[in-house]
Amino acid sequence: MKPSIPKGTRDFSPVEMARRNYIFNTIRSVFQNYGFKQIETPSMENLSTLMGKYGEEGDKLLFKILNSGDWAHDLQDDELLARNSIKLTNRISEKGLRYDLTVPFARYVVQHRDEVTFPFKRFQIQPVWRADRPQKGRYREFFQCDADIVGSDSLIYETEIIEMIDQAFQRFGFPVIIKINNRKILAGIAEFIGAADKIIDITVAIDKMDKIGLDNVSKELLERGLNGGQINKLKPILMLEGNNQQKLETLRTVLAESEIALKGIDEMEEILRYIANSDIKNELEIDLTLARGLNYYTGTILEVKAVGVEMGSISGGGRYDNLTGIFGLPGVSGVGFSFGADRIYDVLTMLDKFPAETATGTKIIFLAFDQRGITYSLPLVRRIRREGIAAEIYPEPAKMKKQMTYANANNIPFVAIVGDDEMAQNKAMLKNMLTGEQSLLNIDEIVSQIK
Secondary structure: OOOOOOOOOOOOOHHHHHHHHHHHHHHHHHHOOOOOOOOOOOOEEEEHHHOOOOOHHHHHOEEEEOOOOOOOOOOOOOHHHHHOHHHHHHHHHHHHHOOOOHHHHHHHHHOOOOOOOOOEEEEEEEEEEOOOEEOOEEEEEEEEEEEEOOOOOOHHHHHHHHHHHHHHHHHHHHOOEEEEHHHHHHHHHHOOOOOHHHHHHHHHHHOOOOOOOOHHHHHHHHHHHOOEEEEEEEHHOOOOOOOOOHHHHHHHHHOOOHHHHHHHHHHHHHHHHHHHHHOOOOEEEOOOOOOOOOOOEEEEEEEEEEOOOOOOOEEEEEOOOOOHHHHHOOOEEEEEEEEEEHHHHHHHHOOOOHHHHHHHHOEEEEEEEOOHHHHHHHHHHHHHHHHHOEEEEEOOOOOOOHHHHHHHHHHOEEEEEEEEHHHHOOOOOEEEEOOOOOOEOOHHHHHHHHH
C-alpha cells in the first residue's frame, strides 16, 4: 500500500521550505526590531488548560491525545457501552494539541508571572492543530505567527503594531490595506440603534459584510432578532464615507449620547495622531464593518487585506482586557496580532514576489570527469564553504549530461567543471548557469565571482 499523510496536513518540498523560511525570517526580524522576545510553548497542553476557552465548537475541534500506557485498564464495561464520547474522553485523555498560540501564551504569563516583567512583549512562530474538516486553504496543521504585549493600556502599542504590519508588507513587496475599528464604537452603535443586548449578534453579522454584502447582512440581522427600524438606523453608519478624520467627526456627532462610543473614538483619534508622524506606506482605513469574530476583543481591532488579490484577511488582531483572567490573573490588558503565513505564501506566489534566491540553497557545484578530478575538487569545495558559500560536489564521475541535469534540477547558479586541463593550471572552469558565460579561474577568483 502506498504511504500517505493524514488529511489536512502537508509535506513541504525544499523549495517550499526555503520560501516559508523567507516568510518566517522576515516576520521574525520585524518582531525583533520592535523589541519582541521569542518564546515557545509545548505542542501539547493539559486539556484543563484548553477546554472551555474556545466555546463549544472550539472544544470539538481540539485534537485529544490518549493517555500513555494501558489507557483502557480502569474503564468499566458500562462506560464503554454507554458510548458517551465526552465522558469517555475525560477518562482516557488528559492532554491535547494546542488549538492556537493565545491560550498557551496566557497560561505561560500566569505560570511564569514572577519571571515576567510587564509590559511583556513576546512573539511565537509555531504550528497549531484543529480537528476541522479539511478544505481549500484550511488545514488541520498550520503555523501561526503571533506577537502580543501584555501588561499595558498604552495605545503606543497599537501604533507600533500598525507600523510592524506596514514594515513586514513593505519587505514582502506588495501593498495592503490595514483596516482599523474599535469594539467600543461597535458597542456604542448597538446602543444607538436600541440593541445593546445584541452586540454579539450585530458584530458576527457585520463581520461578513465583505463576503456576503449589505443586503445579506441585513437579512441575517433580521434572523438574529433586530427589527427593520434598527437595521435602517445601522445602515448609514456602516456605509460611512470620507477620510478617517471625517468618519470620526461624523461618529462623534451621531453617537454623542454614547459614553462608550466616545471613548472608542478618543482611542482611535489618539492612534491616528501617533501614526500621523510615522512613515507608514500602506493605507490605514477606518472600517466600521470590521468586527473580528472573536468576542474577547475590547478595544482596537485590526485586519489586513492584500490589494488587488482575492484573498481573505492575511493579518489581524486587537486589544483585549482580560486574557489571563481565565487562569486566575485578572485585569492584565493586552494587545496582539497574528500574521497568516499560509495566506502570505499564497499572495507572494500569485504576485510572483518571492526573491529568486529563496529557490536555491547551493550556490556552486563542482563536476568532475574522473576520480582524480573529484579528489582535486574536495579541498576547493571545503575552502568555498569556509567562506560561508553553500557548495556541493557531485559524488561520482558520471556522464557530464547527468551531472548538469542535477545542477539544473536544483537551480544551482554556478557550476565548476574540473578536467585534465583545469587541474594542470590549478584552476576550474566556472560556468554561470543563468547567462551561460564560462571563465577559467583559480579558487580566489571563483570565491569573489560568487560573492
